[in-house]
Amino acid sequence: MKIDNKQIVQSDESQTSEQMVDKSRRSFAKAGAVAPVILTLASRPALGGGGGGGVCFTPSRSLSRNTSLSQNDKNGLCNGKSPGYWKxxxxxPVSKYTPFHPLFATGSYVGNTYKNSNGSSKTLIQVLNLGGTGDPQMVAFHIVGAYLNVLAGLVSDQALTEQGVRDIWAEYASDGSYEVVAGESWNGEDIKNYLVENFISP
Structure with missing residues (x-):
């Protein structure tokens, strides 16, 4: 029986090509096992306050920033507008001439800072216009922004409610800090950072 050399060469080439395809499939399959993990990490919403909105957390949950499914009742999506926008x-969502007090509590720490010379309360728009001089750490500035964003439906109530915003202020106004959890308190800068970084008052 005569064997054609061309057939042998073709047979060897097809086996070699099949082996190459098989190896490349295996390599792709191995790489494919890693790809979903990378995509999952890359597609998580950003947590910084760079604008555009994203995942927002309750004050206590923001301490650990746990985004697992078991924590879904502790976070939501927020897309708050800046206090500068509201100015x-x-x-x-309410009149800009709404008095800051008694809506937001007075307290020994803030004293008469948010009152006019005649003793009347400044309005929400007046508080936004105070700037760093009358509101050094810009806490009231961001509290008003947070309040307006909550009322406008731009903040998930899973993260912070209207009453929650007022409670943070009331505690801060009384002693200059807000107790997030037992043994963990925030000063004015911390409160501002929480509101900014969670897209509540960016």
């Missing part, structure tokens, strides 16, 4: 906006 010039015409779509306020």
């Amino acid at each position: 010039n906006a015409t779509d306020w």
Whole structure:
């Protein structure tokens, strides 16, 4: 029986090509096992306050920033607008002339800072316009921004409610700090950072 050399060469080439395809499939399969993990990490919403909104947390949950499914009742999605936006906006969810007090508590720590010379309360728009001089750490500035964003439906109530915003202020106004959990308190800068980084008052 005569064996054609061309057939042998073709047979060897097809086996070699099949082996190469098989190896490349195995390599791809191995790489494919890693790809979903990388995609999952890359697709998580950013947690910084760079704008655009994202995942937001309750004050206590923000301490650990745990985004697991078991913590879904402790976070939500927030897309708050900046206090600077509200200063010039015409779509306020309440009157911009609403008095800051008694809506937001007075307290020994803040004293009469948010009152006019005649003793009347400053309005929400007046508080936003105080700037760093009348509101050194800009806490009231961001509290008003947070309040307006909550009322406008831009903040998930799983993260912070209207009453929650007022409670943070009331505690801060009384002694200059807010107790997040037992043994963990925030000063004015911490409160501001929480509101900014969680897209509640960015």
